[in-house]
Amino acid sequence: xxxxxxxxxxxxxxxxxxxxxxxxxxxxxxxxxxxxxxxxxxxxxxxxxxxxxxxxxxxxxxxxxxxxxxxxxxxxxxxxxxxxxxxxxxxxxxxxxxxxxxxxxxxxxxxxxxxxxxxxxxxxxxxxxxxxxxxxxxxxxxxxxxxxxxxxxxxxxxxxxxxxxxxxxxxxxxxxxxxxxxxxxxxxxxxxxxxxxxxxxxxxxxxxxxxxxxxxxxxxxxxxxxxxxxxxxxxxxxxxxxxxxxxxxxxxxxxxxxxxxxxxxxxxxxxxxxxxxxxxxxxxxxxxxxxxxxxxxxxxxxxxxxxxxxxxxxxxxx
Amino acid sequence: xxxxxxxxxxxxxxxxxxxxxxxxxxxxxxxxxxxxxxxxxxxxxxxxxxxxxxxxxxxxxxxxxxxxxxxxxxxxxxxxxxxxxxxxxxxxxxxxxxxxxxxxxxxxxxxxxxxxxxxxxxxxxxxxxxxxxxxxxxxxxxxxxxxxxxxxxxxxxxxxxxxxxxxxxxxxxxxxxxxxxxxxxxxxxxxxxxxxxxxxxxxxxxxxxxxxxxxxxxxxxxxxxxxxxxxxxxxxxxxxxxxxxxxxxxxxxxxxxxxxxxxxxxxxxxxxxxxxxxxxxxxxxxxxxxxxxxxxxxxxxxxxxxxxxxxxxxxxxxxxxxxxxxxxxxxxxxxxxxxxxxxxxxxxxxxxxxxxxxxxxxxxxxxxxxxxxxxxxxxxxxxxxxxxxxxxxxxxxxxxxxxxxxxxxxxxxxxxxxxxxxxxxxxxxxxxxxxxxxxxxxxxxxxxxxxxxxxxxxxxxxxxxxxxxxxxxxxxxxxxxxxxxxxxxxxxxxxxxxxxxxxxxxxxxxxxxxxxxxxxxxxxxxxxxxxxxxxxxxxxxxxxxxxxxxxxxxxxxxxxxxxxxxxxxxxxxxxxxxxxxxxxxxxxxxxxxxxxxxxxxxxxxxxxxxxxxx
Numbered sequence: 001x002x003x004x005x006x007x008x009x010x011x012x013x014x015x016x017x018x019x020x021x022x023x024x025x026x027x028x029x030x031x032x033x034x035x036x037x038x039x040x041x042x043x044x045x046x047x048x049x050x051x052x053x054x055x056x057x058x059x060x061x062x063x064x065x066x067x068x069x070x071x072x073x074x075x076x077x078x079x080x081x082x083x084x085x086x087x088x089x090x091x092x093x094x095x096x097x098x099x100x101x102x103x104x105x106x107x108x109x110x111x112x113x114x115x116x117x118x119x120x121x122x123x124x125x126x127x128x129x130x131x132x133x134x135x136x137x138x139x140x141x142x143x144x145x146x147x148x149x150x151x152x153x154x155x156x157x158x159x160x161x162x163x164x165x166x167x168x169x170x171x172x173x174x175x176x177x178x179x180x181x182x183x184x185x186x187x188x189x190x191x192x193x194x195x196x197x198x199x200x201x202x203x204x205x206x207x208x209x210x211x212x213x214x215x216x217x218x219x220x221x222x223x224x225x226x227x228x229x230x231x232x233x234x235x236x237x238x239x240x241x242x243x244x245x246x247x248x249x250x251x252x253x254x255x256x257x258x259x260x261x262x263x264x265x266x267x268x269x270x271x272x273x274x275x276x277x278x279x280x281x282x283x284x285x286x287x288x289x290x291x292x293x294x295x296x297x298x299x300x301x302x303x304x305x306x307x308x309x310x311x312x313x314x315x316x317x318x
Numbered sequence: 319x320x321x322x323x324x325x326x327x328x329x330x331x332x333x334x335x336x337x338x339x340x341x342x343x344x345x346x347x348x349x350x351x352x353x354x355x356x357x358x359x360x361x362x363x364x365x366x367x368x369x370x371x372x373x374x375x376x377x378x379x380x381x382x383x384x385x386x387x388x389x390x391x392x393x394x395x396x397x398x399x400x401x402x403x404x405x406x407x408x409x410x411x412x413x414x415x416x417x418x419x420x421x422x423x424x425x426x427x428x429x430x431x432x433x434x435x436x437x438x439x440x441x442x443x444x445x446x447x448x449x450x451x452x453x454x455x456x457x458x459x460x461x462x463x464x465x466x467x468x469x470x471x472x473x474x475x476x477x478x479x480x481x482x483x484x485x486x487x488x489x490x491x492x493x494x495x496x497x498x499x500x501x502x503x504x505x506x507x508x509x510x511x512x513x514x515x516x517x518x519x520x521x522x523x524x525x526x527x528x529x530x531x532x533x534x535x536x537x538x539x540x541x542x543x544x545x546x547x548x549x550x551x552x553x554x555x556x557x558x559x560x561x562x563x564x565x566x567x568x569x570x571x572x573x574x575x576x577x578x579x580x581x582x583x584x585x586x587x588x589x590x591x592x593x594x595x596x597x598x599x600x601x602x603x604x605x606x607x608x609x610x611x612x613x614x615x616x617x618x619x620x621x622x623x624x625x626x627x628x629x630x631x632x633x634x635x636x637x638x639x640x641x642x643x644x645x646x647x648x649x650x651x652x653x654x655x656x657x658x659x660x661x662x663x664x665x666x667x668x669x670x671x672x673x674x675x676x677x678x679x680x681x682x683x684x685x686x687x688x689x690x691x692x693x694x695x696x697x698x699x700x701x702x703x704x705x706x707x708x709x710x711x712x713x714x715x716x717x718x719x720x721x722x723x724x725x726x727x728x729x730x731x732x733x734x735x736x737x738x739x740x741x742x743x744x745x746x747x748x749x750x751x752x753x754x755x756x757x758x759x760x761x762x763x764x765x766x767x768x769x770x771x772x773x774x775x776x777x778x779x780x781x782x783x784x785x786x787x788x789x790x791x792x793x794x795x796x797x798x799x800x801x802x803x804x805x806x807x808x809x810x811x812x813x814x815x816x817x818x819x820x821x822x823x824x825x826x827x828x829x830x831x832x833x834x835x836x837x838x839x840x841x842x843x844x845x846x847x848x849x850x851x852x853x854x855x856x857x858x859x860x861x862x863x864x865x866x867x868x869x870x871x872x873x874x875x876x877x878x879x880x881x882x883x884x885x886x887x888x889x890x891x892x893x894x895x896x897x898x899x900x901x902x903x904x905x906x907x908x909x910x911x912x913x914x915x916x917x918x919x920x921x922x923x924x925x926x927x928x929x930x931x932x
Contacts, residue, residue: 211445212440213447213449215440216446217459219397219433219437219440220432220459220463221430221431221464222463230459235449235450308450310449310450310496
């Protein structure tokens with residue numbers, strides 16, 4: 001088992017390395033000149049050249065990459081050109097804010113997805129199943145900003161004006177000081193990621209419930225509750241973990257749009273600002289961070305898949 | 319429909335009298351009476367099935383796929399699969415002087431019986447054991463549910479005991495294994511141990527040895543027989559394999575499309591069957607001795623349509639083509655369905671039939687296909703370990719092996735479907751490239767392959783005509799009209815009429831699909847036909863019809879055939895020569911009679927001893 005996980009881990013590291021190259025190359029291709037973005041249109045060519053020299057923009061590309069890549073290991077993500085401060089300082093608080101959203105959304109979405117999916121599978125073909133399937137289909141078809149706008153319309157405008165539509169916390173204060181402002185962003189994220197989990201859990205559970213060992217368990221006289229919890233659900237988890245991982249990884253990227261919609265001071269908003277300001281260092285750091293979340297979450301899903309499957313768990317040969 | 323059942327010539331229509339009539343010392347443990355089961359779509363699946371199970375005896379429940387035997391077996395436990403409803407009849411369980419109406423119990427009551435008083439042994443243990451649970455734990459689960467009063471120590475003791483009873487190791491380490499760490503036979507014995515753990519009064523065994531090798535099957539059957547008799551369990555043994563029933567069962571019930579057609583002591587039903595269906599079924603069973611020709615029966619399920627000749631060629635004289643390798647290009651008579659090769663008939667009537675030898679059969683020394691030193695390994699696993707094999711012109715060779723022996727791998731290597739082997743394969747003296755893609759079109763055409771499952775080897779979106787025409791398109795020599803003519807002709811050869819050309823696999827039965835697959839292999843007139851377990855997915859009567867067809871085709875076209883199978887009983891029915899493959903090595907090879915009568919290896923001897931016979 002450890003070998004398998006170790007191999008996955010190595011692959012993950014390799015992927016992160018490739019992503020770092022991609023991110024670096026992609027930011028090179030961003031239109032505009034960081035130096036000009038800082039100094040503005042009126043800057044003299046001498047001052048531009050001097051700044052470029054100072055920022056290392058005149059070095060060969062590979063050297064700049066190595067410099068940046070080396071910095072990653074010592075926590076030096078460079079200096080934000082627009083804020084003039086170290087990148088870690090600029091995005092540190094933002095990461096915390098975003099994590100709050102993501103973790104709460106995940107903690108709500110995963111159990112809800114699993115439970116509703118299982119319930120739907122057990123009631124297959126009945127009215128409740130049709131209702132859940134219908135709702136999850138509609139939600140799955142809606143993009144996150146539409147879900148967000150609908151929620152804003154419903155809960156913070158004329159219909160029920162009970163929740164704030166934008167983040168009210170003053171800069172410098174933790175967002176959770178005003179819990180009500182977290183409700184709508186989290187709800188949006190939950191509504192976007194849950195339907196896929198429900199659908200996948202339902203499909204997998206239906207397959208497992210039709211399996212020989214579930215029928216066998218029933219023919220052994222095992223009570224229905226135990227049939228589901230012991231014989232069916234564990235088998236579904238390995239498969240569904242992949243979908244959950246995809247959805248959680250999506251949270252890391254999809255949060256950009258949701259944060260922008262709710263003016264939430266997280267990494268998403270920071271990303272949008274950084275791109276507008278040609279703040280290359282921040283864009284690089286955030287891209288790599290989001291990629292890292294993808295890779296880590298998928299690695300975790302693989303581990304769940306390995307742990308729930310004794311065949312993989314006990315793979316001694318090879 | 320129930321009237322029909324009542325009028326059947328069954329000795330124990332009145333179920334109560336049944337046990338006494340057979341003179342059994344046991345008492346009735348379970349009585350199913352007039353079971354009717356209907357699908358939710360409204361189609362009746364069982365039309366009133368009755369039988370009883372006697373303590374210490376085994377009742378064989380025999381029927382072909384779709385006869386409703388598993389449905390009837392599960393109904394004894396009050397279990398109906400999704401989409402099935404119980405619409406009548408009763409199941410009474412007699413235990414400790416009590417009578418329990420199984421079907422009128424509530425869920426909790428039924429649960430209490432299942433695994434406790436009535437237990438079930440499933441068909442495929444690899445699917446029915448929970449792959450993520452240790453085998454000891456799976457047995458423990460039954461004990462926890464049905465023996466709540468026992469201490470954990472008593473239960474552990476019982477697990478150790480029951481594992482020994484089914485002939486498995488019973489140490490802690492073994493109990494901690496997962497199903498995938500056991501062989502198929504061991505898995506099945508875990509299934510039996512699980513069923514037997516609570517000392518049930520009734521056991522329902524649903525084809526528990528299908529898919530096991532004959533040697534393993536013999537061991538599992540022995541275990542079942544011993545347990546039943548020693549502990550006075552009433553067993554219902556569901557199977558399609560009449561030979562197994564003959565070895566094991568005391569009484570036999572024969573089912574056909576949801577009806578019991580015959581019922582009685584095993585000896586009577588199997589050796590002097592009353593019902594026409596039973597007789598046909600028994601005649602279709604291949605026997606190792608080769609006393610009768612199995613192909614004489616028509617497939618009972620209608621998979622063997624009577625073909626009216628398509629096109630202008632209506633030829634009652636039924637010409638036998640006399641040139642080897644004559645393709646569909648030459649005029650060939652449409653086989654008239656009921657009359658295979660006339661020359662073989664006389665021989666059969668004389669007693670043990672001789673396999674027909676093709677008209678122009680060249681001496682076996684003239685090798686058409688020659689394989690030498692075939693080796694193949696997957697990592698450390700040596701699948702083929704230096705195999706030498708030759709196939710003469712017009713010869714039928716059986717390649718016999720159990721699962722994992724490498725027989726399919728070898729067949730695929732010869733056909734070029736697996737190109738990872740080392741060694742030489744030559745056809746008519748020319749050495750072939752390992753992979754089919756590297757071989758020339760002619761070489762590819764000369765070796766054709768028929769796959770095991772006709773359910774997955776035909777593209778469901780293509781019509782039969784389109785599928786059969788694919789090899790012709792690959793050859794690229796014929797116009798569309800010529801192709802269609804060839805397709806019609808070959809469909810005729812396999813006794814599917816022109817009417818099948820525009821149908822899709824979904825509308826066809828298993829036997830019809832396998833015929834279509836054979837037609838596809840024949841359309842380019844191959845010199846060698848490789849048949850990979852072509853009958854193992856089919857019912858016994860359909861198998862008989864396909865065997866008959868292959869034999870007829872082989873004689874008519876003079877092609878050589880490599881018949882890959884695990885079923886040794888087919889040997890005398892299909893092959894002139896046979897080779898026995900064990901763990902990637904050929905351990906016995908020679909003319910079929912020689913190998914069967916004087917096997918050289920212990921392995922072949924063991925196979926022959928263990929094959930169940932009628």
